[in-house]
Amino acid sequence: MLNKYKIVKDIPRMLRNFSCSKHLRSEELFVHRDSKDNNPSTPFEFTEANMTRLCAIIQNYPEGCQRSALSAALDIVQRQIGWIPISAMHKVAEILSMPRMRVYEWATFYTMNKRRFRGKFNVKVCVTTPCMLRGSDIILQAVEEATCCCAGSLSADGMFGVDTVQCQGACANAPVIAVDDDYYEDVNVCDVYNIIQTLKCGGIPPWGPQNGRFAAEPITGQTSLCECPPPPGFGIQPDLLQASTPKPGK
Structure with a gap:
């Protein structure tokens, strides 16, 4: 007769671990810690060309809605110096007349924003x-x-x-x-x-x-959409096509 307690004890050894991913823990996406290179006193100013570019982008939005340029502003910062220190976030908040917290939220949510230097x-x-x-x-x-x-x-x-x-x-x-x-x-x-x-x-x-193929076409070549696309009006009923055709002089 099998010992039921022995069976229960051996169950953990019979289970397989199906995951082999690394267990990573990080506060980087959510938490800021002042450091020697990244603190509110870290020098940052937009270059004249980038400031002109940012002002032109802000003009695309109605008065009072300049915060809509936040994504573009942080992108300009990152392209200028390679990353986005917290002092640059404060500068952006000042220019766009918005709370600093809203800039923090954006910078920590989108991972394309580099909040530390990631090399040349x-x-x-x-x-x-x-x-x-x-x-x-x-x-x-x-x-x-x-x-x-x-x-x-x-x-x-x-x-x-x-x-x-x-x-x-x-x-x-x-x-x-x-x-x-x-x-x-x-x-x-x-x-x-x-x-x-x-x-x-x-x-x-x-x-x-890097393997010679064009864009995302199949490696063996195109298997569909090999013919020229049909012209405008293809498949439309003749009556509908005539009705949509503008008359001379109109």
């Missing part, structure tokens, strides 16, 4: 399901080796910052890495080393699919 080149490796199935773990390892930088940190020379991200929106071209605004799709390990080496040498690697 921010390399982002997609690790969501499509890229994972196409070997994103190997791609991430290659990126870390090529940049001498672990995910979430900076290289010793400050040239590279490596991050993992969730879905870059180019799933048909997995695996994908992005360097700042440029996407590199259909990458393999050799492509990763070539891209990083080109950046180290001061060049700009050709962006887009």
